[in-house]
Amino acid sequence: MGPQGFCRTRFTAADHYSAHCKPMLMQKRKRPTVMVRAGFVESLIKPITTLGKMPDLKSGIAAFYDESSELWEKMWGEHMHHGYYPKGAPPKSNQQAQVDMIEESLKVAGVSAVRNMVDVGCGIGGSSRYLSRKFGCRSNGITLSPKQAARATAISQAEGFGDKLSFQVADALAQPFESGSFDLVWSMESGEHMPDKRRFVSELARVCVPGGVVIVVTWCHRVLAPGEEALRPEEAALLDRICEAYYLPAWCSVADYKQLFEGNGLVDIQTRDWSEEVSPFWGAVIATALTSEGVTGLLRAGWTTIKGALVMPLMAEGFRRGLIKFNVITGRKSAAPL
Numbered sequence: 001m002g003p004q005g006f007c008r009t010r011f012t013a014a015d016h017y018s019a020h021c022k023p024m025l026m027q028k029r030k031r032p033t034v035m036v037r038a039g040f041v042e043s044l045i046k047p048i049t050t051l052g053k054m055p056d057l058k059s060g061i062a063a064f065y066d067e068s069s070e071l072w073e074k075m076w077g078e079h080m081h082h083g084y085y086p087k088g089a090p091p092k093s094n095q096q097a098q099v100d101m102i103e104e105s106l107k108v109a110g111v112s113a114v115r116n117m118v119d120v121g122c123g124i125g126g127s128s129r130y131l132s133r134k135f136g137c138r139s140n141g142i143t144l145s146p147k148q149a150a151r152a153t154a155i156s157q158a159e160g161f162g163d164k165l166s167f168q169v170a171d172a173l174a175q176p177f178e179s180g181s182f183d184l185v186w187s188m189e190s191g192e193h194m195p196d197k198r199r200f201v202s203e204l205a206r207v208c209v210p211g212g213v214v215i216v217v218t219w220c221h222r223v224l225a226p227g228e229e230a231l232r233p234e235e236a237a238l239l240d241r242i243c244e245a246y247y248l249p250a251w252c253s254v255a256d257y258k259q260l261f262e263g264n265g266l267v268d269i270q271t272r273d274w275s276e277e278v279s280p281f282w283g284a285v286i287a288t289a290l291t292s293e294g295v296t297g298l299l300r301a302g303w304t305t306i307k308g309a310l311v312m313p314l315m316a317e318g319f320r321r322g323l324i325k326f327n328v329i330t331g332r333k334s335a336a337p338l
Contacts (some may be wrong), residue, residue: 059116064304067302068305075099076098078125078126078129083096083099083284084098086159101278105217116137118139120186125165131184144176146169173203175206190218205264213333221325245307245308266334267334268330278319289312
């Protein structure tokens with residue numbers, strides 16, 4: 001893997017998804033014919049997703065969440081991430097599915113106690129509050145969105161957390177914390193926004209105390225098959241439309257994340273593909289957006305949020321094709337030598 005394999009900042013050109021993100025193995029599958037038709041739809045939606053787009057990635061991410069977080073909280077609550085819907089399980093609310101996502105992630109990593117955590121891409125603080133209630137831990141949350149940081153602080157103060165929880169605007173690629181500060185480094189669906197995946201994982205490992213745990217839950221693209229140098233053009237086109245709407249840089253695969261974890265001295269690495277377990281999520285979000293309350297909220301929120309809503313079917317289509325994967329990657333930082 002070259003030194004620029006995870007640091008490309010262009011997020012609208014199809015050649016992002018080239019050999020710069022070296023894959024691990026995956027069974028090669030016959031190309032579904034539906035992709036030809038879907039590619040036509042993606043080309044039609046391009047003028048919409050590019051309209052009014054901010055050229056700077058960090059500013060775009062901040063503006064997207066400044067604009068959309070209030071509506072999300074109103075419709076879905078404090079947890080701004082996918083829900084966990086295992087096949088064959090009894091019906092449950094979407095909010096419970098989001099809590100179950102947190103619990104299942106902890107289970108994969110084998111986390112049973114936490115003293116001090118960092119919530120990377122904290123949203124409005126849902127994970128921090130849940131984990132603080134569960135473990136009695138302290139949490140420092142960081143986000144690029146000033147409105148999210150303010151809202152996370154307001155909710156946490158109103159719920160009596162006092163100084164146990166703090167939230168601030170900060171860059172996950174240059175965290176304002178000393179090395180070895182946290183026994184749990186938590187990133188619930190923020191990795192997809194990171195333009196430099198190598199630096200992202202390096203920072204997660206840096207702030208983790210020896211013996212501590214790093215958990216990354218994120219969207220990835222599929223692992224390329226042997227001999228593939230890049231995603232197929234129609235796959236790249238679909239991801240481009242999603243990137244334009246949600247301010248995402250180039251994606252990578254779970255195999256790439258595993259390699260980065262290993263390169264940063266993390267051990268006991270576990271990965272999971274929960275694409276099937278989250279498959280009902282985007283249908284539920286789309287259904288919510290199509291309610292009278294959802295439509296009214298979108299119109300009030302603004303154009304950036306509306307664009308995000310318009311590409312929701314593309315996210316669902318990406319999961320259906322097997323192009324978009326929902327992955328969990330956990331690891332433990334090696335204990336300092338005696």
